[in-house]
Amino acid sequence: MADKSAAVIRSPISVAPMMDWTDRHCRYFMRLLSPSAFLYTEMVTAAAIHHGDADRFLKFNSAEHPLALQLGGSNPDWMASATAKANQYGYDEVNINVGCPSDKVQSGQFGACLMARPDTVAECYRAMQGETDIPITVKTRIGIDDKDSYEFLQTFVDSMVEAGCEKFVVHARIAILEGLSPKENRTVPPLNYERVYRLKRDYPELEIVINGGLAKIHQVDEVLQTVDGAMIGRQAYHQPYFLAELEHHFDPSGILPERREIVMQMLPYVESVLRDGEPLGRVTRHMLGLYAGQPGARAWRRHISENAHRKGAGTGVLVDALAALPAAECESRDDHEKNAKR
Numbered sequence: 516m517a518d519k520s521a522a523v524i525r526s527p528i529s530v531a532p533m534m535d536w537t538d539r540h541c542r543y544f545m546r547l548l549s550p551s552a553f554l555y556t557e558m559v560t561a562a563a564i565h566h567g568d569a570d571r572f573l574k575f576n577s578a579e580h581p582l583a584l585q586l587g588g589s590n591p592d593w594m595a596s597a598t599a600k601a602n603q604y605g606y607d608e609v610n611i612n613v614g615c616p617s618d619k620v621q622s623g624q625f626g627a628c629l630m631a632r633p634d635t636v637a638e639c640y641r642a643m644q645g646e647t648d649i650p651i652t653v654k655t656r657i658g659i660d661d662k663d664s665y666e667f668l669q670t671f672v673d674s675m676v677e678a679g680c681e682k683f684v685v686h687a688r689i690a691i692l693e694g695l696s697p698k699e700n701r702t703v704p705p706l707n708y709e710r711v712y713r714l715k716r717d718y719p720e721l722e723i724v725i726n727g728g729l730a731k732i733h734q735v736d737e738v739l740q741t742v743d744g745a746m747i748g749r750q751a752y753h754q755p756y757f758l759a760e761l762e763h764h765f766d767p768s769g770i771l772p773e774r775r776e777i778v779m780q781m782l783p784y785v786e787s788v789l790r791d792g793e794p795l796g797r798v799t800r801h802m803l804g805l806y807a808g809q810p811g812a813r814a815w816r817r818h819i820s821e822n823a824h825r826k827g828a829g830t831g832v833l834v835d836a837l838a839a840l841p842a843a844e845c846e847s848r849d850d851h852e853k854n855a856k857r
């Protein structure tokens with residue numbers, strides 16, 4: 516059972532649920548970069564929790580708080596029983612996935628296709644509420660296929676509000692359920708922040724978190740002028756140091772850690788993962804982007820990629836990867852702060 520002692524600080528930033536990416540090792544790493552961002556698990560299907568080994572899907576490190584479990588499903592009984600389990604494990608929020616467009620998800624009748632079935636999602640919501648006092652929230656798109664209108668989004672939101680939902684994460688593009696891959700569905704339909712802003716203006720009492728295409732601090736600042744939160748997906752994964760910069764931007768009283776310090780702080784965690792019998796690469800694969808955009812980026816990635824899979828690989832791979840960085844990467848925090856002010 517997770518210990519909830521870690522302080523749960525409110526931050527306007529959250530990191531998106533991303534299948535195969537935001538597993539618990541990734542989240543531990545991200546937590547070091549950003550002490551306060553709200554983290555989301557990968558989507559877990561309610562069926563997997565209901566029928567399977569709950570520990571495998573739900574276990575996490577207490578340092579990961581605040582943390583939401585994202586659930587996929589449309590069977591109210593299974594969604595309720597998965598929520599009861601999430602409650603036992605100590606999650607801070609349960610989020611319903613109404614945004615994923617993949618075929619696999621549609622055949623299971625959940626994800627983005629559920630935007631067209633608000634009654635089903637509301638029924639799940641009510642069943643889930645009976646199992647916990649923690650917030651149950653929804654992550655959705657702004658529309659699906661030809662249902663690309665504010666009114667369609669509003670009908671969905673109204674139904675969820677009636678069921679009791681107070682927080683919506685909105686990926687600001689429609690999902691195209693036929694003909695586009697999940698990857699294309701994150702780039703091809705155009706972003707439409709205005710529709711999300713309108714939702715916030717019409718429902719000021721709701722907590723609205725916007726998602727999609729946020730990769731720069733000034734963009735995050737801009738969206739936060741209208742909505743309550745900003746969820747970052749790919750940029751947080753490909754350039755995880757962005758999370759540290761965002762944290763520092765919103766709390767300049769804190770210290771912006773050096774990348775090297777983050778690596779050193781990861782070492783005890785990596786040791787514990789290795790003791791549990793997991794291979795090094797399960798953790799280090801999430802750390803490859805740490806130096807993205809820096810002079811040592813390629814040396815860092817290469818050293819880890821070439822060595823993490825070797826038999827007996829341990830924390831020395833990370834230490835050696837640091838040593839492989841060019842001298843310029845050993846800049847002090849003072850240098851960094853001077854650069855940031857320029």
Ligand SMILES: Cc1cc2nc3c(=O)[nH]c(=O)nc-3n(C[C@H](O)[C@H](O)[C@H](O)COP(=O)(O)O)c2cc1C
Pocket residue numbers: 531532533534535536557558585612613614615654686701726727728729746747748749750
């Ligand atoms: C590899 C990957 C996996 C994803 N898996 C999920 C998921 O499990 N649940 C979900 O709601 N969205 C998922 N998404 C979508 C993201 O949560 C987010 O909505 C999308 O990437 C847009 O945000 P971004 O432009 O900041 O990346 C995934 C995205 C990526 C790149």
